[in-house]
Amino acid sequence: MDDDTLLRYSRHIMLDGLDLDGQERLGQARVLIVGLGGLGSPAAMYLAAAGVGHLRLADHDTVELSNLQRQILHSTSDIGRRKVDAACERLRSLNPEPELEPVATPLDEDSADHLVAGADVVLDGSDNFATRFALNRTCVAAGVPLISGAVIRMQGQLAGFRPDLPDRPCYRCVFPETGDEAETCSDTGVLASLPGVIGSLQATEGLKLIAGLGTPLDSRLLTLDALTLEWRSIGLRRDPSCPVCGDAAGAA
Numbered sequence: 001m002d003d004d005t006l007l008r009y010s011r012h013i014m015l016d017g018l019d020l021d022g023q024e025r026l027g028q029a030r031v032l033i034v035g036l037g038g039l040g041s042p043a044a045m046y047l048a049a050a051g052v053g054h055l056r057l058a059d060h061d062t063v064e065l066s067n068l069q070r071q072i073l074h075s076t077s078d079i080g081r082r083k084v085d086a087a088c089e090r091l092r093s094l095n096p097e098p099e100l101e102p103v104a105t106p107l108d109e110d111s112a113d114h115l116v117a118g119a120d121v122v123l124d125g126s127d128n129f130a131t132r133f134a135l136n137r138t139c140v141a142a143g144v145p146l147i148s149g150a151v152i153r154m155q156g157q158l159a160g161f162r163p164d165l166p167d168r169p170c171y172r173c174v175f176p177e178t179g180d181e182a183e184t185c186s187d188t189g190v191l192a193s194l195p196g197v198i199g200s201l202q203a204t205e206g207l208k209l210i211a212g213l214g215t216p217l218d219s220r221l222l223t224l225d226a227l228t229l230e231w232r233s234i235g236l237r238r239d240p241s242c243p244v245c246g247d248a249a250g251a252a
Contacts, residue, residue, distance in 0.1 A: 038195025
């Protein structure tokens, strides 16, 4: 690292347990962020600022005026632009060092394999079950940690899934595929700052996993009631009959 790089990340390097080795691991890491909205905005900004070496940014939407209340990657001048383009411009102004890979095609069963390939960690900030289930299936198959976030109204959720470790639950163990669509912020509303809380924690968990810090969120679901600022932690168990990670999944 040159002097400017050392200065940029100096507050990281002085942390016990992270130091120079951990910062170098961040610089070599590859992270996939799915969704550049309310959750993906703070997650992408903090991962870029922290010096994660490669960020794959996936979102096929364009910026709308109603996004700006919470999607802090984007500005008024970005209305009508692809979110991936607006995001790359903003992130490069924040830190020119990370390699940014914009992906503006929708995520589905066919594209998920390519998106997850090579990633060390996946952050899911999507807003629909079809994407979440497709991403979960691919992460399980590839053995890549998945950090899932969700927000609606005044409620937030954060969960960590570790298919790289044995006998761990996956997203499908917790949320069955019923065919129902997830409620979205456009239907019900969301407090402006709430995605910032959950998205920042997604970034925190990603940094911990990459740098080997502390105890990453594993097989737990955290829920936040922003009205009372109360957190709940729920332990998650693997479902042996899960069609994605269960005992019979490999034979299917």
